[in-house]
Amino acid sequence: xxxxxxxxxxxxxxxxxxxxxxxxxxxxxxxxxxxxxxxxxxxxxxxxxxxxxxxxxxxxxxxxxxxxxxxxxxxxxxxxxxxxxxxxxxxxxxxxxxxxxxxxxxxxxxxxxxxxxxxxxxxxxxxxxxxxxxxxxxxxxxxxxxxxxxxxxxxxxxxxxxxxxxxxxxxxxxxxxxxxxxxxxxxxxxxxxxxxxxxxxxxxxxxxxxxxxxxxxxxxxxxxxxxxxxxxxxxxxxxxxxxxxxxxxxxxxxxxxxxxxxxxxxxxxxxxxxxxxxxxxxxxxxxxxxxxxxxxxxxxxxxxxxxxxxxxxxxxxxxxxxxxxxxxxxxxxxxxxxxxxxxxxxxxxxxxxxxxxxxxxxxxxxxxxxxxxxxxxxxxxxxxxxxxxxxxxxxxxxxxxxxxxxxxxxxxxxxxxxxxxxxxxxxxxxxxxxxxxxxxxxxxxxxxxxxxxxxxxxxxxxxxxxxxxxxxxxxxxxxxxxxxxxxxxxxxxxxx
RNA sequence: GGCGCUGUGGCCGAGUGGCUUAGGCACAGGUUUGCAAAACCUGGUACGCGGGUUCGAUUCCCGCCGGCGCCUCCA
Numbered sequence: 203x204x205x206x207x208x209x210x211x212x213x214x215x216x217x218x219x220x221x222x223x224x225x226x227x228x229x230x231x232x233x234x235x236x237x238x239x240x241x242x243x244x245x246x247x248x249x250x251x252x253x254x255x256x257x258x259x260x261x262x263x264x265x266x267x268x269x270x271x272x273x274x275x276x277x278x279x280x281x282x283x284x285x286x287x288x289x290x291x292x293x294x295x296x297x298x299x300x301x302x303x304x305x306x307x308x309x310x311x312x313x314x315x316x317x318x319x320x321x322x323x324x325x326x327x328x329x330x331x332x333x334x335x336x337x338x339x340x341x342x343x344x345x346x347x348x349x350x351x352x353x354x355x356x357x358x359x360x361x362x363x364x365x366x367x368x369x370x371x372x373x374x375x376x377x378x379x380x381x382x383x384x385x386x387x388x389x390x391x392x393x394x395x396x397x398x399x400x401x402x403x404x405x406x407x408x409x410x411x412x413x414x415x416x417x418x419x420x421x422x423x424x425x426x427x428x429x430x431x432x433x434x435x436x437x438x439x440x441x442x443x444x445x446x447x448x449x450x451x452x453x454x455x456x457x458x459x460x461x462x463x464x465x466x467x468x469x470x471x472x473x474x475x476x477x478x479x480x481x482x483x484x485x486x487x488x489x490x491x492x493x494x495x496x497x498x499x500x501x502x503x504x505x506x507x508x509x510x511x512x513x514x515x516x517x518x519x520x521x522x523x524x525x526x527x528x529x530x531x532x533x534x535x536x537x538x539x540x541x542x543x544x545x546x547x548x549x550x551x552x553x554x555x556x557x558x559x560x561x562x563x564x565x566x567x568x569x570x571x572x573x574x575x576x577x578x579x580x581x582x583x584x585x586x587x588x589x590x591x592x593x594x595x596x597x598x599x600x601x602x603x604x605x606x607x608x609x610x611x612x613x614x615x616x617x618x619x620x621x622x623x624x625x626x627x628x629x630x631x632x633x634x635x636x637x638x639x640x641x642x643x644x645x646x647x648x649x650x651x652x653x654x655x656x657x658x659x660x661x662x663x664x665x666x667x668x669x670x671x672x673x674x675x676x677x678x679x680x681x682x683x684x685x686x687x688x689x690x691x692x693x694x695x696x697x698x
Numbered sequence: 699g700g701c702g703c704u705g706u707g708g709c710c711g712a713g714u715g716g717c718u719u720a721g722g723c724a725c726a727g728g729u730u731u732g733c734a735a736a737a738c739c740u741g742g743u744a745c746g747c748g749g750g751u752u753c754g755a756u757u758c759c760c761g762c763c764g765g766c767g768c769c770u771c772c773a
Contacts, residue, residue, distance in 0.1 A: 213702070231773075239773085246773035283771085387701035388769055439771085462773025463703085469772095494703075495767060502766085537722090538711065541703075543766055550710065553723045592712090600712045604721035611738085666732055673734085684736055692736095 203260060203581065205594045208541060210466060210490040211385055215596060218489060220457050225263050228254060229447040229487065230333075231461035231469070232268040232341070235318035236287035238512040241535065241546060242496040242503055244329060246462040248532065249493040249540040249597075251331050253460065255630045256593045259581075267450045268333050269443060270322070270343045272315035273426055273436060284311040284425045287318075311425050312345070319343070325513040328528035329535075330632035342450055344442040348428045351437045351445045354480045355417045363479035364417055367408040372418040372432050377411050379475045385490060386467035415472050417441055440472035444486070448477065459487035463494055493540045499547050511546075522548045524680060527697040529562075529636040530555045536631070540597060555698035557607065558633055564610045565634045568621040576622035585609050585623050593630065602630075650681050650693060657683070658691045 205218040220226045230250040233239045239247075250268070257264050274284025291308040294300045305313045323341075326334035333340055355372055358364035363378045376382045376390060383389030393413050418441075420433030427434050448454055454477065461470060470490060477486035495502070498509040511521040519525040534554040538544045581590050585605060592601035606627050614620040628634050653672045660668035676683050676693060684692040 210702090233773080243773045249773095383701095386768075389701095392700055393769075463767055464772055465768095466702090467768060468770085493773070495773075497766080542711085543704075545710080547710085549723080553710070557722070598712070600710095600721075604712065607721060661732090664732075670733075677735090682735075685731080685734095 203590055203594050205256070205260060206596050207489055207491055208596050210492050211487075216489070220262065221453075221455065221488070224261070225265065226257050226458060227451040227453055227456040228257075228264060228266045228458040228460070229443070229451060229456055230266065230268040230459075231443060231465055232270050233322050234271040234283065235315045235322060236274060236283040237290075237318060238514060239322050239325060240503070240510060240512045241498075241516060241531070242462075244325070244331075244513055244531075245496040245535045245544060245546075246460075246493040247326065247331055248329060248535050250460040251333070251632070252536050252540070252597060252599065252630065253458070253491065254332060255632060256597060259590060259593070259626065259630050265340075265451060266333050266336075267340050267342070267447065269446050270315075270319055270341060271439075271442065272312075272319065273344045273439075273442070274311060274424075282425050284314065287311075287314050288425075291317075315343075315345070321514075325517075328517070328636065329513065329532045330529070330636045332632070340450065342446045344437075344446070345426065347442060347445050347449065348437065350449050351441045352418070352430050354441060354445050354476065355437075356431070357480045358417065358476065361479060361482075363475075365410065366432060367410075369408050370420045370433055371408070371416055373409055373414040374417055374472065374475060374479070375410055376413045376415070376475065379479055381478070382413070382471065382475050384471075385474055386471045388467050388471065415440065415468065417476075440469055441476060443469070444473050444476040444480070447473075447486075448481070454481035454483045455485055456487050458489045458491060460491045460493070463492040466490075466492055491540075494543050496535075497543055497545045500545055503546075516551075522551060522698070524696065524698065526551060527555070527558065527636075527695075529633050530558050530698045532636060533558050533631070533633055536599060537603065539600060551698045555696070557603075559697055560607075560610055561628075561631075561633050565621075565624060565628070568614070568617050568624060571617040572621050574621075575618055576625055577616070577618040579619060579622040579626065581626075583619075583623055586626055589627055589630075606631075646679055650676055650679050653679075654683070654691045654693045658689065661689060661691075 206215050207218050208214070209216045228250075230247065232247070233243055247268075250266075254264050254266050274282045274287070288308045288311070291300065291305055291314055295305065295308060300317070305317045307313055323334050323337055355364060358374065359366070359372070362375075364372055364374050366372050383392070390411070390413060416438040418430060418432050418435060418437055420430075420435035421427065422434055424436045427436055447456055447459070459470065459473075474486045478484070497503065498511065501507060501509060503510050513531065515521040516526050516531050517528060530551060534546065534551050535544075537554065579586060581587055588605040589602050592598045592605060595601070653676045657669050657672035657676070660666075660672060673683050680696050682694050682696055684694070686692055
């Protein structure tokens with residue numbers, strides 16, 4: 203089965219072929235760790251996860267790497283993201299929102315980075331993001347690869363792709379790399395004509411070309427700094443990905459590179475320039491796959507609009523008013539096509555919870571009927587072949603789900619075969635292996651069970667008023683009640 | 699201004715030059731039920747606007763209008 207993917211590099215659909223048969227080397231741009239990752243980040247990360255799992259369904263062995271950006275790069279106004287995080291951390295520590303002992307010293311950027319790295323990994327694992335379980339071997343931190351970055355910068359200088367400017371800053375010379383602009387369409391001419399008044403500040407005059415970008419900046423005052431041949435300072439933002447991709451994947455040319463669409467320019471354009479400039483290879487990644495942005499209730503997510511949600515805001519109910527099971531958030535974030543704008547809504551989350559519940563019930567029933575003994579199936583199975591065909595068409599998840607969901611409802615005469623099919627489907631969707639870790643510690647769980655007993659007892663007396671009262675209390679507590687034929691009552695926590 | 703994506707029924711969201719032309723949610727009717735819920739069965743409505751190509755277009759082409767992203771830190 204041939205996998206079609208939309209390649210941002212060529213702006214067209216292409217048939218995927220790996221460089222080495224049966225093996226895929228894939229890199230995803232990961233999170234910055236100055237704050238909790240938000241649902242938009244996870245939409246992009248989970249798209250990478252879906253791609254990886256799809257490749258695995260097609261029997262590729264996937265070596266997937268994702269970085270953690272823990273260097274606080276300078277931003278406009280000379281504020282370092284790590285210093286900002288430190289200030290936030292101090293406030294949060296005072297108000298008790300950061301657990302005791304989690305961050306001893308808010309002025310230590312490594313502690314802050316560790317804190318948010320752990321939070322990210324925790325959220326990512328809850329969401330079934332496979333690579334989060336491969337930390338640290340496939341999830342490198344930028345600060346652990348400073349030496350490699352310096353090596354690549356040296357090589358770029360040797361090969362005349364980079365230079366040290368009057369102010370001591372090392373810049374990449376975009377004019378030395380004719381292909382600059384190939385990915386984003388922002389060629390040098392276009393950049394110049396569209397630049398307007400944005401690039402005419404003091405720093406620009408020291409560059410040979412306004413689009414030249416920083417590789418190393420000597421700066422004694424930066425919160426994170428390292429010794430280097432160009433003075434004590436810190437690396438540019440783009441160099442880390444070029445370095446970690448080649449170091450961890452062991453190749454100058456990799457198969458797939460993923461990220462959010464906003465990274466196309468300048469980040470990925472610059473990665474290509476650096477990697478190809480240093481290696482001399484024709485290309486860096488052969489397929490560039492980008493996910494579209496996530497909207498919230500029809501609007502761009504932004505802090506000022508109050509619709510800016512982290513994954514944990516959604517889990518704990520701060521986003522929608524009720525707690526959300528991680529599997530539901532995962533489903534919600536992967537259920538629409540990665541190259542379409544996705545609209546995150548409370549309604550969508552409720553829809554998703556219904557589907558997730560159906561999947562969980564379905565799997566539980568089959569596991570019970572078969573004792574967990576699945577038959578052998580492969581992609582030639584009618585359901586799987588349709589499912590795989592849909593995914594092979596540029597990850598058409600909607601069509602794939604349209605194959606699976608109605609199938610769940612059908613009569614399953616051969617539960618062992620159905621279980622095997624389901625396991626293959628779920629190896630891509632990753633829904634039912636997310637277990638309910640959060641519900642175990644629910645303080646009102648015992649109370650709710652107590653109401654359930656009351657309800658059952660009242661029903662046996664046909665005391666409908668008492669039964670209804672107990673039922674209402676359970677529902678108000680955020681649980682669902684199901685009657686069973688023999689007079690029993692089954693209580694489940696609402697998924698969203 | 700430049701580059702790219704996009705506009706489908708009440709909502710979300712696939713797809714196709716003509717063939718009973720997804721799926722989900724919601725809604726309506728039904729089965730079930732003490733009443734509900736859940737579950738199951740049944741049902742309806744669509745292709746932004748204007749041209750063109752064609753025997754025939756929601757699907758191809760052109761124009762227009764609208765939405766979104768990037769061009770500056772950002773998944």
